[in-house]
Amino acid sequence: MSCRAVAARFGIGVATAVRWRQMGLAHGRAVAGKPGGDQRSSKTDAHAGLIMTMLDDNGGITLAELRSGLAAQGVLVGIGTLWRFFDRRGITRKKRPATRSSKTAPTS
Incomplete structure (x- = not known):
């Protein structure tokens, strides 16, 4: 046919x-x-050293600031791409301290 x-x-x-x-x-x-799978992680993995250096130099850096710093170096990535980069490595970036325990009722 x-x-x-x-x-x-x-x-x-x-x-x-x-x-x-x-x-x-x-x-x-x-x-x-x-089917499926990650098609773009190699782009951020190739610059892992630069990303981790920027993170070590400024511990309170946000993903948007990290993205801007990478763009200045000629590496164009999205915020979601950076988030997945840190998620694959188990790195969390909690910005605010934990809430103090309540004596009267549980808090989330």
Whole structure:
């Protein structure tokens, strides 16, 4: 069958059928790749030393300030990307001190 006929038969896009056919010709079989996953962590991981140095130099630095400092060095990343960088390493940045315990009622 042609790629268009296959696309119509299985209810998929023609471009998808063409890509699967090309993959089958190139690799001998057409199988789906691993879905999802982090595609951009290598950008921040490549500059991990710079990020950690900035964090050590200024312990109270915010993600926005860190992003601005990296932009000055030519590294353009988003705040969410920086958050995921710290989350992967288990680094938390709580800015305010813990609330004192209440004697009358529990606090959150």
